[in-house]
Amino acid sequence: MAANPAPNSMYLQNIDEVRKVFQRFDSNGDGKISTEELSGVLEALGSSTSADQVAKMMAEIDTDKDGHINLEEFAAFCKGDADPYNSAEKELREAFELYDQDHDGKISAAELHLILTRLGEHCTVADCAGMISSVDSDGDGFVSFDEFKKMMTTNNAAA
Structure with missing residues (x-):
């Protein structure tokens, strides 16, 4: 392996x-x-x-x-692959949309907290805000799809 x-x-x-x-x-x-x-x-x-x-x-x-x-x-x-239309990109989009509960194109600390709680994680909204700030490249307090994708693919290597 x-x-x-x-x-x-x-x-x-x-x-x-x-x-x-x-x-x-x-x-x-x-x-x-x-x-x-x-x-x-x-x-x-x-x-x-x-x-x-x-x-x-x-x-x-x-x-x-x-x-x-x-x-x-x-x-x-x-x-994922270099092809923006591949199924991995589509699956990432679908995963993002599961977190984006209000479908406004961004993940808030409250939305992240809700999903992590459903998954059995024990964290606070403040913990989730900290997680978001670690990938929030534009500083708006939310995770956009581009930030989510970047987190899942390169961990902000360009930052």
Whole structure:
């Protein structure tokens, strides 16, 4: 499972964040995300994703076709491709929209707190504001889609 570090150097800068998100999905801690875990997280986030849609998501992300998403596959999904119209970009947009509860194009500390609480995290709104400030490149107190995407792909490497 050795990775070639050269082509993935930007990705490696945010592996801790990717790992944290992966662990939220991997509810039983076995190192892989099952269809049931993916479906459960989507449901907890308020998504009414059908079993067919979850199966399609699994098929896209599970590149080794073993029926589970491992950390490497999840990281590749989070990284996305250069093509802005690819499915990874679409999935990132959908994930963003789950957090953006009022659909105003930005994630507030209150929205982040709501979602993290639904996922079983114990944090305050102030903690969430701190998380937001760490990726809020324009200083408006919210996370825009571009900031969310940047966080998920390069961890603000250009900042």
